[in-house]
Amino acid sequence: MFRRGNREPIGPLEYARRLHLRLLFFVTLVFLYAPIVVLVIFSFNDSRRGGNVIWRGFTTDYYVKAFNNESLMEAFANSLTIAFVCTLVSVVLGALTAVMLWRFRFPFKAGFEGAVALPIVIPEICMGVAMMVFFARSGISVPPDWGYPWNLGNITIAHIAFSFPFVAMVVRARLANFNRELEESAKDLGATEWQVFRDILIPHMRPGLVAGGLLAFTLSLDDFVITFFTSGPDTVTFPVKVYSMVRFSVTPEVNAASTVLILITLVLTALAIWLQNREKKETRQ
Numbered sequence: 001m002f003r004r005g006n007r008e009p010i011g012p013l014e015y016a017r018r019l020h021l022r023l024l025f026f027v028t029l030v031f032l033y034a035p036i037v038v039l040v041i042f043s044f045n046d047s048r049r050g051g052n053v054i055w056r057g058f059t060t061d062y063y064v065k066a067f068n069n070e071s072l073m074e075a076f077a078n079s080l081t082i083a084f085v086c087t088l089v090s091v092v093l094g095a096l097t098a099v100m101l102w103r104f105r106f107p108f109k110a111g112f113e114g115a116v117a118l119p120i121v122i123p124e125i126c127m128g129v130a131m132m133v134f135f136a137r138s139g140i141s142v143p144p145d146w147g148y149p150w151n152l153g154n155i156t157i158a159h160i161a162f163s164f165p166f167v168a169m170v171v172r173a174r175l176a177n178f179n180r181e182l183e184e185s186a187k188d189l190g191a192t193e194w195q196v197f198r199d200i201l202i203p204h205m206r207p208g209l210v211a212g213g214l215l216a217f218t219l220s221l222d223d224f225v226i227t228f229f230t231s232g233p234d235t236v237t238f239p240v241k242v243y244s245m246v247r248f249s250v251t252p253e254v255n256a257a258s259t260v261l262i263l264i265t266l267v268l269t270a271l272a273i274w275l276q277n278r279e280k281k282e283t284r285q
Helices: 012-042 061-068 070-103 109-121 124-138 150-175 180-188 193-222 225-230 238-248 252-284
Strands: none
Touching: 012 252, 061 070, 061 252, 070 109, 070 150, 070 193, 070 238, 109 150, 124 150, 124 225, 150 193, 150 225, 180 193, 193 252, 225 238, 238 252
């Protein structure tokens, strides 16, 4: 028999089961995150080849080289521009879609809801090929002489089509616990539909809008597959640039650039989780 503090005694079988679950959990964490940890560690490796597993010493020179790489910084600026525009448009479209699905009844609503969720469930490579065929067949393209940022149009449209359903799902989940009596009380006091939407519904949706926006930004910033199929020859984003660098050799500079992207993603993801947790606490109160 085993005891833990003042709790009830634990039998050998129960103790073995809990130990097995903890070991399985630890092995899963190692399997998932060990490659990322190794990548981050070897981004500081003082070696000419990042694929070399021999530690040559600690240095931050490759971060300096990465930030001084003009083509890499241009690709990073492209990714930030696309992600920023994608986030703004996705939040607006996602919020309106969520309100429509939450409030209104109309014919074929179930089919429309399934179509909205389709980009979430289908393989991303299928989405990339579909967007590539769509742009090629429809003739929607920006003339090459228009330059930056118009040359990012196709990628931005593809990212919006992929990201706004995620925003819609997050916002709709937030609307599920909305008290409709607040809306009815405001209308009884003379508020118009726009005033109710602006002063009551939007403040209630704000945590979902922020979380959905951060999710859309992260998805757009990290996306490789859809971008690879929809980008032009003169348009390179950060993930595509890192991939092209890896094709030649995995240098510490590539590791440093990848570490920066991972850090940005982790910060945004942590912020989104924090906002969702705060939203749950406010709902309970």
